[in-house]
Amino acid sequence: MFSGAQISLYPMTGDFVGVIMSALGALDPYRDQLRIETDDISTLLVGPPEVLFPAMRDLFVATAASGIHCVLSAAISRGCPGEPDDAICASPQLNGPREPIEQRKDAAFAAIAGAPHTGSTIAAQFSLYVMGEGDHMDEIYGCIDFVKRSGVFDRSKNFCTRLGGDAGPVFAALEAAFCKFGPPEGHVTIDLTVSANSPTPR
Template identity: 30%
Template sequence: MNQACENSRIVGCSFSVHPMSDQFVTYIMDSLKEVDTSKVWLHTDDVTTTVRGRMEHVFDVTKAILLHIAKTGVHVAFQGTFSIGCPGDTSGDVYMDESSERLNETKVTGLRLLIAAKFSLYPMGGGDYMDTIYAQIEAMKSKGVEVSPAHYSTRLDGDTHDIFTGLEDVFRETEESGSSHTVMTVTVSANSPSHKETE
């Protein structure tokens, strides 16, 4: 197996969405129908959905899928792993030629929804990774979301758009800081009946 880092900067996210309803398949399929995925490589199997392409389009698609399910009012959980860099990801590189225009932003910009999220950042290939992580946690505080510590992660509370913008900024800035392989895990809860009860 070739484990060398490649030059491709394609971003990928492998994620699962879990509507808390007997009609979970309908919620997921209806959301996928509403979201324009033409600028990303997409594959769904019995465990996860994976999207790959330019960074802005991966975040655009994942946020839109979550919002289209959550706008129904159903309690939904989202769990995703974003990755860029080593080991090189080259299949689907044709999507890197797409323009930067986000196809779903205008369709979801009016959907304002408060969510709770946790994220963990893993910059690889550099020596001062904790400094990078702490710097990005501090940067997140300027994004208009509430930031608080949690075990093995950082908690975020706020509007979906603000949180996803912050996550994308953190991911991009970490990659641009010299991390040859950056991984970020994200867990989101929307419309939870127990939101912030445990605080």
């Protein structure tokens, strides 16, 4: 299995380099559990979902703590047939047979209930793609039902779903969407945009 994310961070300030460099310390607790590669467009984080999503959460929360408007854009993928297996990505969430979808929803709700609260309010929009044929739409509809009852659902939008609330439960919901829907060894992707401190009124 291969799982990871290509992320780009955008602080809306002239001192964007300083804000990003200050926020990078939030990744320190995760560095021995992730493979991290950076170029001039994005940073690749490779590792298991239970490390990947908290790392993205903490990086974004550290950036948002500056008080300036900031955005995180991420392309998140697991099980891509074009990527080699990587031992660092081994995860108990992606092993074994697929449980019935209602049982997976219950596990997803429990993950949100147990998520830490960060004190950082964020907005996010995401699209889930379960690749393949067969019951992939059943998996997507199951995820939509979960998200609408997750406590962080804001509204449906064209091509995506908007979430809002504390960063802890929001990222927990995203991790659950990524792990609990679609075959454990299947190819699943998420297109994600997260925003904080936006000056745009709702």
